[in-house]
Amino acid sequence: MAVVSKTISRAIVPALVALSLIGCASVPPGVSPVTGFDTDRYLGKWYEIARLDHSFERGLERVSAEYSRRSDGSIAVLNRGYDPAKQRWREARGVARFRVSPDVASLKVTFFWPFSGGYHVIALDPDYQWALVAGPSHKYLWILAREPYLDSATYDRLVGVAREAGFPVESLIRVAQ
Secondary structure: HHHHHHHHHHHHHHHHHHHHHHHHHOOOOOOOOEEEEHHHHEEEEEEEEEEOOOOOOOOOOEEEEEEOOOOOEEEEEEEEEEEEEEEEEEEEEEEEEEEEOOEEEEEEEEEEOOOOEEEEEEEEEOOOOEEEEEEOOOOOOEEEEEEEEEOOHHHHHHHHHHHHOOOOOOHEEEEOO
């Protein structure tokens, strides 16, 4: 009996882990990633204008994300934010890989292997000056811009897009830059 249990565990546990990882990078229902995406134009520094609250950025200010190309074609990610309570900078490094193809703005990002999360650009300025980014569910949303501030008309328009897509926009936190 113990041999059978061990064999089943060896088969089931990896399968369950794999399924949970696939789900973490999925696209939220009712959301479509941008197509015609140009990775080279997206690379560089982005400032976090607003976000839905989550534990890994809670309390941080002056948050930014920097994206650069790696030699294997994946994207290096550097997220950085200032913790005013502890008076220090915090950062996380990760790797992003396209879920489908490089012209579809849907990636899975890994900060702690083997766990990954979805990163889906769902609205993007034609000049790549702002982006609306969804995570793997409607609990994760970011408004990003190339500058630390975004004009109110653009911000309101992006909030409207997010609301239509089912995100709880009343819970958005404006990030102090």
